Amino acid sequence: xxxxxxxxxxxxxxxxxxxxxxxxxxxxxxxxxxxxxxxxxxxxxxxxxxxxxxxxxxxxxxxxxxxxxxxxxxxxxxxxxxxxxxxxxxxxxxxxxxxxxxxxxxxxxxxxxxxxxxxxxxxxxxxxxxxxxxxxxxxxxxxxxxxxxxxxxxxxxxxxxxxxxxxxxxxxxxxxxxxxxxxxxxxxxxx
DNA sequence: TCTTATGATTGTAG
DNA sequence: CTACAATCATAAGA
Numbered sequence: 241x242x243x244x245x246x247x248x249x250x251x252x253x254x255x256x257x258x259x260x261x262x263x264x265x266x267x268x269x270x271x272x273x274x275x276x277x278x279x280x281x282x283x284x285x286x287x288x289x290x291x292x293x294x295x296x297x298x299x300x301x302x303x304x305x306x307x308x309x310x311x312x313x314x315x316x317x318x319x320x321x322x323x324x325x326x327x328x329x330x331x332x333x334x335x336x337x338x339x340x341x342x343x344x345x346x347x348x349x350x351x352x353x354x355x356x357x358x359x360x361x362x363x364x365x366x367x368x369x370x371x372x373x374x375x376x377x378x379x380x381x382x383x384x385x386x387x388x389x390x391x392x393x394x395x396x397x398x399x400x401x402x403x404x405x406x407x408x409x410x411x412x413x414x415x416x417x418x419x420x421x422x423x424x425x426x427x428x429x430x431x
Numbered sequence: 432t433c434t435t436a437t438g439a440t441t442g443t444a445g
Numbered sequence: 446c447t448a449c450a451a452t453c454a455t456a457a458g459a
Binding site: 432433434435436437438439440441442443444445 | 446447448449450451452453454455456457458459
Binding site: 368369370371372373394415418419422423427 | 448449450
């Protein structure tokens with residue numbers, strides 16, 4: 241069976257290995273190890289091939305560490321990062337900008353100067369929160385359920401799971417949706 | 432470009 | 446953990 245499966249190319253194998261290694265280092269919080277590992281790559285070519293957030297993040301951290309800010313900015317701009325990485329990457333983005341500005345003017349920046357730097361170099365969209373739109377068919381399903389149980393619009397865990405399956409959303413997204421709608425619906429009905 | 436609608440997050444309380 | 450209010454950020458609409 242699986243006659244169509246390609247024999248993994250050397251590159252794919254290599255990338256898989258790299259991702260695996262990065263995961264280990266990340267899990268162990270072995271930052272030094274991560275830098276050492278990243279230093280094995282003279283260029284970010286493998287990172288381009290590996291559409292993997294962990295790799296991109298590790299690469300950006302390494303670039304920050306060695307002071308290759310241009311490459312770091314490029315990496316941050318060219319990959320969409322998940323929200324749980326945003327804080328860390330935003331800090332890194334600004335820190336790099338501060339360092340560059342400080343070097344250019346030959347002394348440390350005060351708060352006002354830092355503020356100017358932040359204004360001048362706004363965070364790229366890739367490391368900021370993004371609102372994503374539900375599939376069109378999700379809304380009618382959720383609304384119908386909400387209206388049908390208006391007397392008790394608090395779905396239990398099983399119902400949430402059921403709705404999540406029907407809509408293709410996560411249970412958390414279903415919860416959020418109900419939270420938001422209850423809030424907005426009942427707020428609108430007060431006065 | 433400005434406004435609105437809406438998904439997600441944060442902080443609080445239970 | 447959950448529900449909730451308040452708020453943020455932004456996709457879509459005007």
